[in-house]
Amino acid sequence: MIAIACDHAGIDLKPSVIEVLNELNLPYRDFGTFTHDSVDYPVYGEMAARAVASGECELGVILCGTGVGIGIAANKVAGVRCVICSDCYSALMAREHNNANMLAMGARVVGSEVAKMLTRTFLTASFNGERHARRVNQIMTLDAGGTLQK
Numbered sequence: 387m388i389a390i391a392c393d394h395a396g397i398d399l400k401p402s403v404i405e406v407l408n409e410l411n412l413p414y415r416d417f418g419t420f421t422h423d424s425v426d427y428p429v430y431g432e433m434a435a436r437a438v439a440s441g442e443c444e445l446g447v448i449l450c451g452t453g454v455g456i457g458i459a460a461n462k463v464a465g466v467r468c469v470i471c472s473d474c475y476s477a478l479m480a481r482e483h484n485n486a487n488m489l490a491m492g493a494r495v496v497g498s499e500v501a502k503m504l505t506r507t508f509l510t511a512s513f514n515g516e517r518h519a520r521r522v523n524q525i526m527t528l529d530a531g532g533t534l535q536k
Contacts, residue, residue, distance in 0.1 A: 389446035389488075391434035393456060394429035397432055398491040399501050406505040415443060425473025429479035431459035431490075438487050439465035446488040447505055457490030457520070467522075472496050474507045479510035487524045514525050 390409055392400050397419060407414045417433040419425045427450045437443040445455075448468070450456040457470035468488035469480035472495050480486035489508040491501055524534055 387443045388412050388414040389417060389434040389437040389443035390414050390448070390503075391419075391430040391446070391456070392427050393419060393430055393450035393494075395427075395451035395490075395491045397422060397441070399449050399491065399496075400499060402498040402501045403449070405503050406502050406509070410454050410506070410509060412509065423500055427469070428459035429454040431456040432463060435460035435463035435466045435468070435488065441465050444487075445509060448488060448490045449493055450490070451492055451494045452492040453492035453495060457488075460488050460490065465526075467525065469508075471504055471508070472500070474503055477504050477508040478511050482514045483518045483521075484525070485513040489506070 390403060400489045415437065417430055419430060431448055434448050438446045448460055454469045457468045460466050460468040464520045466488055467486045468490050469486040470490045472478045477489060478512060491504055526536060
């Protein structure tokens with residue numbers, strides 16, 4: 387299950403993401419928003435992020451005007467590694483090297499076709515593990531309030 391959420395600025399890009407989810411036969415849960423009425427992006431970023439962090443959803447795709455605000459909000463939820471992306475190489479490396487579990491995109495930054503490519507790239511890539519696992523574990527230590535300083 388894939389979590390999807392957006393604010394009012396990202397709502398027009400959401401159908402492009404859903405098109406890719408349907409193409410890949412991936413079930414999803416849409417956390418909203420569902421209208422163009424102004425809403426607060428942290429609320430929607432949190433809902434999707436909590437679904438990913440809890441395991442209810444395996445991955446998430448979230449949208450706002452730039453991807454930055456909703457991505458920052460999602461990253462405040464423990465267990466979430468959300469990448470704010472506008473290029474496919476970064477989306478791929480985020481999954482393969484950083485085990486990112488959420489993708490944030492900006493509707494005012496990427497068009498529908500780029501959003502489809504980003505979504506497809508992110509959702510079809512997988513974590514390479516091995517040498518990258520140590521670094522992801524270090525990120526998780528920081529996420530849990532620990533330190534890497536000796």
